[in-house]
Amino acid sequence: MKNTIQASTSSMRPKAQAGVSLIELMIAIVIAGLISLGLVQIFGASSATSQMTEGLSRVQESGRFATQYLQRQLRMVGFMGCGADTGRTVQESFVNHLAQYDAAVPGGNNVPGGNAYRFQRPIEAFTQGSMTATAELATITGLVDGSDVLIVRVFTEESTPVVSVSKATDTLNILVGDPDAPFLPEPNKRVLFGLENCRSADVFAGLLNGNAPGSLVIADGRASPNVYLDPSVSACGTAPCPWDFRISNAFLNAKPLVGDSSLNAEVHRAEYYAFFVRTNPNGIPSLHMLRFERDSFALGGPEELVEGVENMQLRFGIDTNTPPDGRVDVYQTAADIVGGAATPLALDAAWSRVLSVRIGMLIRSPDRAGAPDRTHTILDTSVTPSANDGAIREVYETTVALRNRLFKS
Numbered sequence: 001m002k003n004t005i006q007a008s009t010s011s012m013r014p015k016a017q018a019g020v021s022l023i024e025l026m027i028a029i030v031i032a033g034l035i036s037l038g039l040v041q042i043f044g045a046s047s048a049t050s051q052m053t054e055g056l057s058r059v060q061e062s063g064r065f066a067t068q069y070l071q072r073q074l075r076m077v078g079f080m081g082c083g084a085d086t087g088r089t090v091q092e093s094f095v096n097h098l099a100q101y102d103a104a105v106p107g108g109n110n111v112p113g114g115n116a117y118r119f120q121r122p123i124e125a126f127t128q129g130s131m132t133a134t135a136e137l138a139t140i141t142g143l144v145d146g147s148d149v150l151i152v153r154v155f156t157e158e159s160t161p162v163v164s165v166s167k168a169t170d171t172l173n174i175l176v177g178d179p180d181a182p183f184l185p186e187p188n189k190r191v192l193f194g195l196e197n198c199r200s201a202d203v204f205a206g207l208l209n210g211n212a213p214g215s216l217v218i219a220d221g222r223a224s225p226n227v228y229l230d231p232s233v234s235a236c237g238t239a240p241c242p243w244d245f246r247i248s249n250a251f252l253n254a255k256p257l258v259g260d261s262s263l264n265a266e267v268h269r270a271e272y273y274a275f276f277v278r279t280n281p282n283g284i285p286s287l288h289m290l291r292f293e294r295d296s297f298a299l300g301g302p303e304e305l306v307e308g309v310e311n312m313q314l315r316f317g318i319d320t321n322t323p324p325d326g327r328v329d330v331y332q333t334a335a336d337i338v339g340g341a342a343t344p345l346a347l348d349a350a351w352s353r354v355l356s357v358r359i360g361m362l363i364r365s366p367d368r369a370g371a372p373d374r375t376h377t378i379l380d381t382s383v384t385p386s387a388n389d390g391a392i393r394e395v396y397e398t399t400v401a402l403r404n405r406l407f408k409s
Helices: 002-012 022-074 334-338 344-351
Strands: 094-096 123-127 148-155 160-168 171-176 191-196 201-208 216-220 266-279 285-291 303-307 309-318 330-332 354-364 376-378 381-383 393-401
Touching (some): 330 334, 376 393
Parallel strands (some): 094 201
Antiparallel strands (some): 148 266, 191 266, 266 285, 285 309
């Protein structure tokens, strides 16, 4: 019995703890370190992947928006309602009332108000730094050298029908069908208008005198920037009208759309757009736009459209045949087109042969994304980024047919 009690007591006595040896502790530390290192690498790779994905997404979004915006503006080149600009090549079919009268030059020649008003030339371009900038862009700072600048002058797609036209000395009153149309200016604000039918077109400065039915677009022929005076016209209708509107001549509106009350004519806004790469206040090259102010014929300040556009290259599809056959024969740079054109009229003629435009843009992500720097080819021009910033860069290219010129509509 005693032995049994002693054995039981011995089995209930607590055992001493053995502890962890130094070798075991070192192994545990090494394993923990390897696991931590793996987690750090996984986190770093995940972060880099996230940066790359976000940067590429931003570049793709910017590229898509920039190309679509430029495509839309270029497709309007040559649009003058139901007739294209290339079909309005005689004095009787187009008059720019912002240009001085010239008996030998369709639409006038010298434009005192500046290049922005030269609607005889719906498209043109120059390369910043290697070509002479147009006057309205010469004072804008921050333009990127080696990048092309695109200029278009167009009629807006939106229009309102002309109900009637009345004339007095040097003044034209146009009764419009929808004076409250969104594209029209605020009342009594002078802007540039385009007036057209299927045979003729005019560009002029005028104002809308109200938004209610019966409101008029009023054009004063002697109010700046209007300068066109045609001494060959002694009378328009029943009143003296030396400031001749080709569109308002009675024989051009002889076929009304509806009965005798609606003329076959429309009123548009006449717009100017310039697109260029310029460094923004944060030091990032971006695509900018210059245009007329909403209720004015004056140019506003540069507007940033797309951040991260570092360079834009343009090539122009030219019809080189004489007479033109409506087909693109060669693609040329802006310098190739203007080479040898010594006068404004020669430049007008050179740019009138453009039937399509190729656009190439180098676009970067806004932040560092670990991408290696390299030389990029935009169309046939090599561009090497100057900053080793690790940003993602992609080239976006598109070709736009100037369908109004190709199809004469």
